[in-house]
Amino acid sequence: MKIAVIGSTHAGTAAVRNMAHLYPEAEIHVYERNDNVSFLSCGLALYVGGVVKDAQELFYSSPEELTAMGIHVHMEHDVSSIDTDNQTIDVVDLNSGQKRTDAYDRLVMATGSAPVVPPIPGVHLENVLLAKNYNQANRIIEQSKKADRITVVGGGYIGVELVEAFQEAGKKVTLIDGENRILNKYLDKEFTDVVEEDFEAKGIDLRLGESVTRFEGDGTIQAVHTQNGRVETDLVILCVGFRPNTDLLAGQVDMLSNGAITVNDYMQTSHPNIFAAGDCCAVRYNPTGEYTYIPLATNAVRMGTLVARNIMAPQSRHIGTQGTSGLHIFGLNMASTGLTETTANMLGANVKSVTIHENHRPEFMPTSENVHLKVTFDPDSRRILGAQVLSKADVTQSINTFSLAVQTGMTIDDLAFVDFFFQPHFNQPWNFMNKAGLAAFESREHATV
Incomplete structure (x- = not known):
């Protein structure tokens, strides 16, 4: 069995490591256009901000480790096309320019x-940068050292984490977003208001509800224009979202309208x-039961692991996701799962x-923080x-509990009497x-009276 895996960040690395363990007799090939594997892009802002000193700590595997596991690793190799009828891929060695065609029995798109x-x-002006991979992170670090005014x-x-990193480095920071508030995909307005107030108190210029109309500069960025005016800047970081990288299979497997590949519960596409x-x-997004696009590292690692378990025969079902995520910004801890209003x-x-609104532990303790x-x-x-949830206390693990509640179909009334421990260092009796x-x-009871 010859298995070809295209891509080796979270999903691809999880897939090949597990396949090498489960199927030692398989011939596994991984194709990666970059010069590294398994970069934790969720740590990019920590690296840029200097919290993570050694970039190698943001990699949880390496080409050498994968090779030692018996995997054929093709670094800096780009797959230019896929022939799903003949089960072949066209590959370009980005260093030599050499082209070849490789065959496969199973293909994994990662x-x-x-x-x-x-x-x-x-x-495309100089110093208008992207924030996704390791090389882009290094570029941001290099250019931000020479920049006094930075626009995100x-x-x-990723955008708000970079704003925090740049502000703490003493930069004059502007944040522009076409939406009327930040983090609108994750938190409702009463939560983001708290974060925005904190940003403004720290001198961050929030340009919300504004769209960038053009970037100005003579070769290098000098200013950003919105419909409301001009912002002088030395560096711009674009963090406006991500799109699925699926052009290779366009028209060959089923996809959503945005190009995200649809898979069954065993990670199999419409091509067997x-x-x-x-x-x-x-x-599959469990709060609605519909398939949607939620690019998160946690989803990727789980799905890659499931590919390995199911690639020979269906064994382990994917149980869906709640889109659970968390964030720590300027001493505020916040997290969410499932549907917001x-x-x-x-x-x-x-x-x-x-x-x-509840203090996270009894008032007789030396300190106690409000939990929203x-x-x-x-x-x-x-x-x-x-x-x-949002608090200066780290109560974000409660959102993992709520993720499980959504996953299992728990009702809000059941939640009232779930057995949670009490200890004054951590929480309240209720x-x-x-x-x-x-x-x-109680509101339900009052409504029925």
Whole structure:
């Protein structure tokens, strides 16, 4: 059995390492256009900000490790086309320029995602940079040392983390986003308001609800223009989103309208000999039951592992995702899972919510921080559909509990009486998650009186 794997970041690395262990007799080939494997891009801002000193700590594998496992590793090799009828791939050695055609019995697409580069005039000026891979991270570090004014375009996770890193490095930072608030895909307005107030208090210039119309410069970026004015800058980082990198299979397997490959519960595409995993794929989103595009490292590692387990025969089902994620910014800890009211409205889903403000531990303790928790649920079935939390205390693990609640179909009323431990160092006699359930339970009782 000859298995070809295209791409070796999270999904590809997980797939080949597990396949090498499960099927030692298989001939496994991995093709990677970059000069490294398994870069943890979620640590990019930590690396740029100097929290991570040694970049090697952001790699959890290497070409040498994969080779030692018996895997045929083709670094700096680009797959230029795929013939799904004849089960061959055309490969280019990026160093020598040599071309060849390789055959496969099973193909694994782990090509990930690519940063969206908006077609804005001047976008290709020097010092307009992307933030995705290891080489781009090094470029950001190199150029930011010489920049006093830095503009970040895009207020998602990577964008706000870079804003924090640059502000703490003493830079004058501007954040531009076409949406009216930051982190809108992950948190409702009452949560993002807190973060935005903190940003403004630290001197960060928030240009929200503004779209970039052009980049100005004579070879090198000098200013960013929006419909509301001009921002002088020495460096721009584009963080406006990602698109699935699936052009190689366009028209050959089923995809969503954005190009994300659809797979069954066993990571198999519409072509029986082709599997896919990671940011190139759509995943089943449990709060709605629909397939959607959620590019997260956690999804990629799980899917890559499942590809390995299922590539010979269906064995282990993918149980879907809640899109669970977390963030630490300027001392604030926040996390979310499943539907927020914002995303529910975008999808046309009918939800109710309950909000709790609760000190994370008793007031007799030396310190106690407020916890802001919001839980969304189906008003008919009462099934929990999502949750968000924000606090200076790190209570983000509660969101993993809510992820499990969504996964298993727990109701908001069940949550009221779940057995959570109490210890004054950590929490209250009634855990704040219990209190969310109790509040929803009591509001239901009042509604029926």
